[in-house]
Amino acid sequence: xxxxxxxxxxxxxxxxxxxxxxxxxxxxxxxxxxxxxxxxxxxxxxxxxxxxxxxxxxxxxxxxxxxxxxxxxxxxxxxxxxxxxxxxxxxxxxxxxxxxxxxxxxxxxxxxxxxxxxxxxxxxxxxxxxxxxxxxxxxxxxxxxxxxxxxxxxxxxxxxxxxxxxxxxxxxxxxxxxxxxxxxxxxxxxxxxxxxxxxxxxxxxxxxxxxxxxxxxxxxxxxxxxxxxxxxxxxxxxxxxxxxxxxxxxxxxxxxxxxxxxxxxxxxxxxxxxxxxxxxxxxxxxxxxxxxxxxxxxxxxxxxxxxxxxxxxxxxxxxxxxxxxxxxxxxxxxxxxxxxxxxxxxxxxxxxxxxxxxxxxxxxxxxxxxxxxxxxxxxxxxxxxxxxxxxxxxxxxxxxxxxxxxxxxxxxxxxxxxxxxxxxxxxxxxxxx
Numbered sequence: 227x228x229x230x231x232x233x234x235x236x237x238x239x240x241x242x243x244x245x246x247x248x249x250x251x252x253x254x255x256x257x258x259x260x261x262x263x264x265x266x267x268x269x270x271x272x273x274x275x276x277x278x279x280x281x282x283x284x285x286x287x288x289x290x291x292x293x294x295x296x297x298x299x300x301x302x303x304x305x306x307x308x309x310x311x312x313x314x315x316x317x318x319x320x321x322x323x324x325x326x327x328x329x330x331x332x333x334x335x336x337x338x339x340x341x342x343x344x345x346x347x348x349x350x351x352x353x354x355x356x357x358x359x360x361x362x363x364x365x366x367x368x369x370x371x372x373x374x375x376x377x378x379x380x381x382x383x384x385x386x387x388x389x390x391x392x393x394x395x396x397x398x399x400x401x402x403x404x405x406x407x408x409x410x411x412x413x414x415x416x417x418x419x420x421x422x423x424x425x426x427x428x429x430x431x432x433x434x435x436x437x438x439x440x441x442x443x444x445x446x447x448x449x450x451x452x453x454x455x456x457x458x459x460x461x462x463x464x465x466x467x468x469x470x471x472x473x474x475x476x477x478x479x480x481x482x483x484x485x486x487x488x489x490x491x492x493x494x495x496x497x498x499x500x501x502x503x504x505x506x507x508x509x510x511x512x513x514x515x516x517x518x519x520x521x522x523x524x525x526x527x528x529x530x531x532x533x534x535x536x537x538x539x540x541x542x543x544x545x546x547x548x549x550x551x552x553x554x555x556x557x558x559x560x561x562x563x564x565x566x567x568x569x570x571x572x573x574x575x576x577x578x579x580x581x582x583x584x585x586x587x588x589x590x591x592x593x594x595x596x597x598x599x600x601x602x603x604x605x606x607x608x609x610x611x612x613x614x615x616x617x618x619x620x621x622x623x624x625x626x627x628x629x630x631x632x633x634x635x636x637x638x639x640x641x642x643x644x645x646x647x648x649x650x651x652x653x654x655x656x657x658x659x
Contacts, residue, residue, distance in 0.1 A: 286437065286514055286624060288415060288446060291383040292392070293329035301415040303435070303446065304515030305479055305634065306621075308348060308420030309365065311395030312413035314375060322412045326378065326396055334396070335361040335377040341393060342377060348420045348477050353377065363395050373397045384428065385448070393422055417514070419636065420477035432635045435514070438648035439589060439628035445652050451633060455654060459633055459642030460581035465509065466639065467502075473618045474506025479634060481641055482579045483510040483620055486525065488532045489572035499524055500620070507618035510578075512632070512641055516623040518592070519576075519585075520554060523613035525620070529574070530557050533607065536572045544604055551594055554610030559591065560602035574609070576622070581643050585626050592625070 286303040292312070299312055300322060312324040326332040335341050337353070342361035346353040349363060356362045361377040375397030382392040397413070416423045417433070425433055430448045437444045465480040474480075483500045486493045499522070502508040508522060521529060534543065534557070544558040551558060561568065571590050576583040591605040598604065608625055612618070631651070633642040 285517075286435075286444065290415075292324060292380050292394075293326075294331035294381050294388070295329075296383055297324055297328065299324055299412040301413050302515065303415050303417060304513070305417045306475075306511060306513035306515045307365075307367075307414060307416040308418050308423045308477055309346075309363065309393075309395050310414060310416045310422075310424050311363075311365065311373060311375065311397050314396040315398040324396070324412055326380075329380065331381040331390060332396075333379045335379060335393070337361045341379075345393070345421045346377070349422075365395070374399045389428075392427060414515075417634075418475075418477045418479065423477070425634075425636070431637045432633060434631060434633035434642075435627075436631050436646060436648040436651050437624055437628045438652065440647075440649045444648060445655055447655075451631065453654070456631060456646060456651075457644045459631065459644045461635070461638075461640040461642040462578040462581040464639040464641065465502075467506070471502075471504075471506030474502055474509055475511065475619075478509070479512045479641055480509045481512060483576060484579055485577040486529055487573075487575040487577065488529065488536055491532065491536075492577075493525070493528045493532060495525060495528055505618075508620070510620040510622065512622045512627075512634075514624045514627070516621050517625050518552070518555065518608050518610055518623045519626050520610045520612040520615060520617060520619075520621045520623070522618075522620060523611055526609065526611040526613075529609060530607070533557070533572070533574070540569050540571070542602075544599070550614065551592075551606040552610065554612070554614040555606045555608070556611065556614075557607040557609075558594070559605045559607075560599055561591075561605050563598065563601055563603045568605075576626075581641075583622070583626065583630065583643055584645075589626060589628055 287300050288303055289298060289300050291297065292299050301310065301312070313322065314324055314326055316323050337343075337355035337359055339361065342353050346361070346363065350366065351364045354362045354364075356376065362374070363377055364372065364374045366372040373395070375395050377393060378396045379391050379393050381388045381390045383389070394413075417425050420426065425448075428448070432450065433446070433448045434451050435444060435446045462481045465482050467474055467476060470476070484497060485495070485500070500508070500510070520526075541559045541561070544560050546558075549558065550556045568588060568591060571587065573584050573586040574590060576585070585608070590608055592608050594604045594606060612620065629646065629648050631642075631644045631646045631648075635642060
């Protein structure tokens, strides 16, 4: 067994709420304390087949209060999911749970209700009826995690007086690829554009976050980010398809990737490889619930080959065909452990319609914890191959969103980016003392 330290980042919430609701005073701000948690995760490491199962080393989490009386819950922030859910049954793995028996405002949703029959239509697996006539939901994720339970409503405390009627999944069974994370988190906060997502239910017109790559700090903000120190955001429109397609997630934050640059060289790829096909395969999603970025095979191979070409003589390739980090990252390097820092690397730029995301320096290579070869540490390229995961999409993970102000504007159907030192932004907003 090899031990990996997993940093579970708990983002403080900075709420700016501009909603025409009498229960929320205008310009109200609400702060939650910032915490950083270190977890130990274990995985089987076999010399004959060093292929690790896909999981996230880092998760972004927020803390809220739910129920009457309020119970503290910690939820993984996931812009790639719709339904928020909580562990409701204590097991060996799930130490942090929400206990519905202790809440007077907890109410299970009947399976014949409009909420169960209509609002669950965008969920990957259709809702069903349990023997008691209650709405049953099952969720599965790319890392092989699954969870199952009943749909329910509860009172939530956020930014003002208690708000009743928040719909969530009260989960009582499932399987996970990361039991250590499960021990410290209560569930997941779904933040996509679906009718049951947290952001839709709360009615916020936009939200944004900023993740530091320096000190594991971060900030999540609901409302307008109007700060003099924040550069103007570059926006790219959301791609929306009304017709249901088998491989297109219609409620994801889908944008149009148009090309990729390595240094000053644009990869020689036809634009058609970035456009979803007639089945919906090939969409590009901005996902806070995924750590790294994954590209479809043809694009990944072109990026990998160009990065190798431009780093010849700078980096030493870890030449082990059996090693694939996290199931999809097969370009790794040997870097002297005692070295001062990473060498100067070419910037990789993701080009969108109207905006660009530049990935540079330490965000390009990730040190594999607990793995070394002699005096060398193993670092892997932080772009992976979607084909190896069985994902028919491009996924922009939160590792490449570090030191970016990322805004999701639901009113104008767009996503905005601006470069900023997120640790300094957190201090300016009073997140760090």
